[in-house]
Amino acid sequence: MNSAPDPRIAIVGAGLGGLTCARVLQQHGRSVTVFERDASAGARPQGGTLDLHADTGQAALRAAGLLGRFQALARPEADEWHVRDFASAALLAHQGPPDAGGRPEIDRGQLRGLLLDSLTGGTVRWDRAVTAAAPLPDGTCRLLFGDGTAEDFDVVVGADGAWSRVRRALSHATPRYTGVTFVETGFDDCDTRHPDLARLVGSGSMLAKGVGRSLVAQRNSNGHIRAYIAFRAPEDWHVAAGIDLGDERAVLTWLLRMFDGWDESLRYLLRNSDHAFINRSLFVLPVPHTWQHVPGVTLLGDAAHLMPPVGLGANLAMLDGSDLAHALVTESSVDDAVRVYESIMLPRSIEAATGSAQGLDHLVPAATS
Known part of the structure; x- marks a missing residue:
């Protein structure tokens, strides 16, 4: 087990990846605080439907003890595609839902609500906008907030999406169109x-x-x-x-x-x-997007590997959250945990980002010369 009995863990961003990380940590008795700039869970729409893959999103929910609750909400019949001719709307191809397994769909808002409801009350601090993360010489990290206050943590997890403020502590990369x-x-x-x-x-x-x-x-x-x-x-x-x-x-x-x-x-x-x-x-981040390890801070989800929305991003964010939480629970120190997590997440994200770029080209074909 981790040598620190209860390290100070902060997650910036109450999206699917950050909430999965928090849930798995709490499953193992760890304290965690999630900071979110939105004023409440219902402050803005959460987007459309997601298909959760067995080896990523569903695996993360299993680690979080929430797979059964997900299955009660999910729509396996929605794992279906109709490809139609643009000039006639005639059916060109049909991929129906598989008899078993597959990639059941769920509304993003429903999934986020499931994760939020699973957390201990007060875990998420709403209306707490983070402006920067500053690694400190002792291996911890200081979070700076929009109201001028600051708090120190043993590890800060940037789960704050495409335009992450935490990312700047690790990387100069910015998303490109x-x-x-x-x-x-x-x-x-x-x-x-x-x-x-x-x-x-x-x-x-x-x-x-x-x-x-x-x-x-x-x-x-x-x-x-x-x-x-x-x-x-x-x-x-x-x-x-x-x-x-x-x-x-x-x-x-x-x-x-x-x-x-x-x-x-x-x-x-x-x-x-x-x-x-x-x-x-x-927008996407460069591929590969990597960084030199910095004690006290790491990234997950879109903050780490922003890629086109072709079905992998949310699944990977949740798996990132689960993997990081598992490492924080099992490794001998916080820093060892982050190193182990990054050694798994970074190569995986490079492969996924490459595949997602190809998926976008398939979805919206470019003119050929």
């Missing part, structure tokens, strides 16, 4: 209000793609379908087009031109959504 943007929207009560779209999507997800652009629609719980209009363009595409992103009609007109020639049943995703368009430029 991939060249791909998603414009997100959504549809409510689909089986009743949007039955034709519901049939196109089925129980899981639908993909239609052309050169440099794709449409993706995913079933969420409670009859909701979330849609992503994906395209290759400069990050400031709307500026070049003279479009105010708050002008829904102007955005729609531009998108309809981009998807000219596509089947009208697919263009329904553009014309008839129940929610506003949300512009989401996709």
Whole structure:
């Protein structure tokens, strides 16, 4: 067991990876504090549906003692894809849910809620924005907060996402734009209000793609379908087009031109959504993203290996959290634990980031010369 009876452990960020780490630590009787800049759990939407893989996300939930509760919420029938021709909407390929196992889907908000509910009361300190992490000469780390206060810990875990403040203590890397943007929207009560779209999507997800652009629609719980209009363009595409992103009609007109020639049943995703368009430029960290070990601080999830959203990021973040917690419980010192964790996580993340980049190219094909 760790030589320190109860090391001071801080996790920055109450996302899936950070919460998994906290849960596994508490399963083993360790104290941990999670700092989150959001004012509450419901301060902002948590995003769409996730498929949890057996060897990553599900393995992490098993280590956290939450796999059974996850299975009660999950939608195994949603592990299904319909690939459709962009010009006719004809079905080109169908991958149905497997008879057993597979990658059951769950709404990100439901999964986060499951993790939050599993923690000891007061574990998460809401409305505590971290501005920096400063490693100290004695191998500990000081967290600096937006209100001007500071606290010292034996280890600080940066689980604070793409624009991590903790990352600066380890790496000068900054996320770069991939060249791909998603414009997100959504549809409510689909089986009743949007039955034709519901049939196109089925129980899981639908993909239609052309050169440099794709449409993706995913079933969420409670009859909701979330849609992503994906395209290759400069990050400031709307500026070049003279479009105010708050002008829904102007955005729609531009998108309809981009998807000219596509089947009208697919263009329904553009014309008839129940929610506003949300512009989401996709960023990634360099591959490989590594750092020299620094005592008292480490990273997990997007803070460590930001990659395109093609199904691996959340799963890896949760596995990172589980692996780090396990090392902190079993290794002889905090520093040994972090070294062991990084020796596993960094090579794994390089492989996953490479695969995710290829996945994005498959999802939104670039023009060939």
